[in-house]
Amino acid sequence: MLDGVDDRSGHQTFEWLLRLTSKFQIRQRQPLVLREAVPQQLSACSTPFTASIVSSPAEIHDLTAFVSSLVPEPGMLAPRFFLASLLPRHCRPCVVVVSQGHRFAGLLYGGERTVAGIPTGIVLVDDTLGMMVAARPEETESVTRCAVEVLLRHKAALRFRVSADRLAFLRAESVKANARMHFRREEHHEHLELPRTYDEFLAKVRRPTRHNLYRYRRRSELAGNEFCLDQSFTDFCAAAKRLSSKGSYPLAKRIFQQALAMIESSPSRLLIGLRQKGGDWISLAGGWYVGDCAFLALQLNDRTCGRESLSLVLRSYLLEQLIKQGIRELVFWNGTHPPLSLYTTPRKEFTVYIDSQSHLWRFVRQTCVTLAKLAPLTFSNWLKWEAPGANGKLGE
Numbered sequence: 001m002l003d004g005v006d007d008r009s010g011h012q013t014f015e016w017l018l019r020l021t022s023k024f025q026i027r028q029r030q031p032l033v034l035r036e037a038v039p040q041q042l043s044a045c046s047t048p049f050t051a052s053i054v055s056s057p058a059e060i061h062d063l064t065a066f067v068s069s070l071v072p073e074p075g076m077l078a079p080r081f082f083l084a085s086l087l088p089r090h091c092r093p094c095v096v097v098v099s100q101g102h103r104f105a106g107l108l109y110g111g112e113r114t115v116a117g118i119p120t121g122i123v124l125v126d127d128t129l130g131m132m133v134a135a136r137p138e139e140t141e142s143v144t145r146c147a148v149e150v151l152l153r154h155k156a157a158l159r160f161r162v163s164a165d166r167l168a169f170l171r172a173e174s175v176k177a178n179a180r181m182h183f184r185r186e187e188h189h190e191h192l193e194l195p196r197t198y199d200e201f202l203a204k205v206r207r208p209t210r211h212n213l214y215r216y217r218r219r220s221e222l223a224g225n226e227f228c229l230d231q232s233f234t235d236f237c238a239a240a241k242r243l244s245s246k247g248s249y250p251l252a253k254r255i256f257q258q259a260l261a262m263i264e265s266s267p268s269r270l271l272i273g274l275r276q277k278g279g280d281w282i283s284l285a286g287g288w289y290v291g292d293c294a295f296l297a298l299q300l301n302d303r304t305c306g307r308e309s310l311s312l313v314l315r316s317y318l319l320e321q322l323i324k325q326g327i328r329e330l331v332f333w334n335g336t337h338p339p340l341s342l343y344t345t346p347r348k349e350f351t352v353y354i355d356s357q358s359h360l361w362r363f364v365r366q367t368c369v370t371l372a373k374l375a376p377l378t379f380s381n382w383l384k385w386e387a388p389g390a391n392g393k394l395g396e
Contacts, residue, residue, distance in 0.1 A: 051150040075290040084261035096147035106135025106143030121156030152177035160352040190344040216309040259298035283310040297333040
């Protein structure tokens with residue numbers, strides 16, 4: 001019992017409230033495909049754009065050829081990667097496909113929040129790593145405007161993770177749709193710029209960090225531990241599953257599976273590890289490359305080796321190897337901890353909340369805020385995407 005709110009009954013209340021928002025859905029219990037013409041044109045003579053909201057994974061996979069026609073290696077814009085990045089129990093695909101006549105013009109990736117398998121009308125869109133829109137450069141703005149307009153017509157609420165330069169655009173669209181907009185300053189991933197040599201990197205970090213990088217790596221080498229640069233994905237998964245049960249910071253199963261799915265969907269994988277003389281893995285890290293940027297999505301360390309600072313040892317090898325390969329930036333998916341977080345470059349990013357002005361949705365949203373205030377330990381983090389004001393002050 002928390003401040004008069006029973007945990008179980010509170011969750012049931014929240015689930016019931018979000019079920020109400022299913023009134024905003026069209027054919028919600030089937031793969032969603034809406035098609036409508038929107039008055040968005042490239043010129044006075046051009047054909048109007050047609051927008052389709054698609055939730056079927058099979059139909060989204062069929063867009064692979066189109067996305068590949070825009071860039072030879074789509075990377076994180078590939079439909080396969082987008083589907084892998086979703087948490088199936090909490091989100092279903094919500095992709096807006098924009099066409100002009102018989103040709104595809106572009107698409108916007110989003111995911112719709114679900115509760116107990118029921119769509120809530122809350123669409124989550126992430127543009128912090130350039131994963132939001134696939135379109136030709138000259139059509140990106142028109143495709144984005146068309147897609148956002150259609151989402152505002154058919155969904156109860158939109159949640160965007162964007163850079164600062166998108167705020168004015170989203171504010172204009174929310175005003176046009178008579179929707180209410182809030183925003184919160186947040187940093188979602190952490191970016192570490194890499195110099196041209198590992199010695200340059202060591203020279204720019206603080207003395208305690210540099211000392212520890214030398215000290216623990218040397219201790220690991222004297223113990224006979226071996227750094228392994230590459231391995232098959234199958235072997236990596238098997239080792240990661242064994243190590244996850246005794247990891248220093250156990251990951252939730254859904255987060256662990258999401259990370260493996262994203263790594264598997266990437267054509268250029270980053271799979272490294274540290275193992276003892278006997279062959280047992282004591283530290284693993286996984287991610288992928290896109291151009292001269294590497295992404296680290298998963299790291300597991302054996303908690304029985306807590307005094308050996310395995311995370312720092314493995315990352316020292318990783319940084320040295322990435323720099324040798326010409327990688328100029330390392331992105332820590334969903335952030336990292338000291339000491340490396342002390343040297344990351346912050347990005348000015350925001351979570352933008354755009355909400356329908358309908359009485360039903362305003363009631364649901366306000367009730368979510370109230371639940372978060374009454375039982376913050378239970379609801380606050382869970383509701384941060386659903387309810388503006390659930391935790392912390394927002395801008396308007």
